Each structure stands twice: as structure tokens, then as C-alpha cells.
Amino acid sequence: MIAIVPLGDVLFLGAIGEDVEETFCAEARIYRLPLNLEVAYSPERGQVHAGTVLRMMEGIEIPGAIKVLAITDADLYERGLNFVFGEAQLGGRNTVVSIHRLRHPDPGVFLERVLKEVNHELGHTFGLGHCTNPRCVMSFSNSILDVDRKSRRFCPSCRRLLNEALYRSGLGPCR
Structure with missing residues (x-):
């Protein structure tokens, strides 16, 4: 089970849960x-430090959760960077995604951006690094233009790696 933890006013929780279930072949609970x-x-800075949020999440027990996804409307940063869309423990349990810089007047575009970053950060928790395929959801996004350019799906190579990780976690493989 993948736990989704909203921190603040977060839109699209139902859609995020559905996409997580489809993409990672796991039950999602809020x-x-x-x-x-x-x-x-x-x-x-007027921002929230993403690494500190991840450390705070380490002390949280959620029975049955193999991954914990926190979603916030706060603007996140990491030392040395102006901002981050999200951060994850590579191969670990926890990740945090910010919707702050993903906003768009079109709710469909806004949701698509959120789903891309959720899939990207959860991919990191399953051990996936950044992909060189600019269309893959695991490609690095330095700007909102990079987020818009990529797909919310994994390229065949990253999908294979994810399926292997899902299988090791007792979840997959899935399509």
C-alpha cells in the first residue's frame, strides 16, 4: 500500500490516488x-526545506505502507537549489511533492503536472534514477517547461526497472 499524506490544501487527491494505483499496482490510501x-x-527564503520534511516523515508509522507520499502546497527547496518540485529517499520509503510551482489556469494541465511529479518521485523511492530520455517521467525537470515536455509514464527501460522493483516489493509487476 502507498500512503498519500496531504500537507495543507491539496487538490486532486482522488485522481492522484487512482493514478498511483494504476501506475504502481498498489492500493493507495489517504x-x-x-x-x-x-x-x-x-x-x-519563504520556503520549506524538503530534506527536513523527509526526515520528519521517518518517524511516522503507517501500518502496511511500503511507500509514503506527502503532497504539499508549500514551496519546497533544497540547499544549493532555488526550488524543487519534490524530493525522495532513493530506494527508500518517503517522498514529498509540492504542487506550488505546478499550478496552471487549466485544471487539466495542473493535474497532469502533479501526476508527473508524483510518478517521478515515487519512481525514485523504488530505486530509479534520472533517465536520459526527455519524454520519460524519470527525466530530470529543471523548470516547468521540462515538466510539460515529458510524459507522465515511464519509458520502456524505466518501466522494466520499476516492474522489477515492484516485484521485489511484493506489488508487481504491472503494465
């Missing part, structure tokens, strides 16, 4: 947990 992002907030 959990509301009292994580205080103020601990990770930098007043100088």
Missing part, C-alpha cells in the same frame, strides 16, 4: 497526519 511544516520553514 492519511491525514499532523506534520508541522513550520519546523522545516525557512523565513529567509
Whole structure:
């Protein structure tokens, strides 16, 4: 089971859960947990430190969850970078995605961007690195243009790696 933890006002939770179930062949459940992002907030930057959020998530027990996806409307950053769309523990349990910089006036475009970043960051938790195929969801996104350019699906090579990881996790393989 993949736990989805909204932190703040997050849209599209139902659609995110459905896409996670389809993409990762795992049940997705929404959990509301009292994580205080103020601990990770930098007043100088006006942003939340993604790495601190991941460390805060380490102490959270969710029975049956093999992955925990936190989704926030806060603007995330990592040291040395102006911002990040999300961050994950490579091969680990936890990931956080921000919808802050993914917003678009068209709700369909907004949702597509969110699903791409959710799939990308969850891919990292299953051990996938960045892909050189610019259309693959695992390609690195340095800007919103990069997010818009890529697909929300895994290329055949990354899909194979993901299926192997899903199988090892007791979830897959899936299409």
C-alpha cells in the first residue's frame, strides 16, 4: 500500500490516488497526519526545506505502507537549489511533492503536472534514477517547461526497472 499524506490544501487527491494505483499496482490510501511544516520553514527564503520534511516523515508509522507520499502546497527547496518540485529517499520509503510551482489556469494541465511529479518521485523511492530520455517521467525537470515536455509514464527501460522493483516489493509487476 502507498500512503498519500496531504500537507495543507491539496487538490486532486482522488485522481492522484487512482493514478498511483494504476501506475504502481498498489492500493493507495489517504492519511491525514499532523506534520508541522513550520519546523522545516525557512523565513529567509519563504520556503520549506524538503530534506527536513523527509526526515520528519521517518518517524511516522503507517501500518502496511511500503511507500509514503506527502503532497504539499508549500514551496519546497533544497540547499544549493532555488526550488524543487519534490524530493525522495532513493530506494527508500518517503517522498514529498509540492504542487506550488505546478499550478496552471487549466485544471487539466495542473493535474497532469502533479501526476508527473508524483510518478517521478515515487519512481525514485523504488530505486530509479534520472533517465536520459526527455519524454520519460524519470527525466530530470529543471523548470516547468521540462515538466510539460515529458510524459507522465515511464519509458520502456524505466518501466522494466520499476516492474522489477515492484516485484521485489511484493506489488508487481504491472503494465
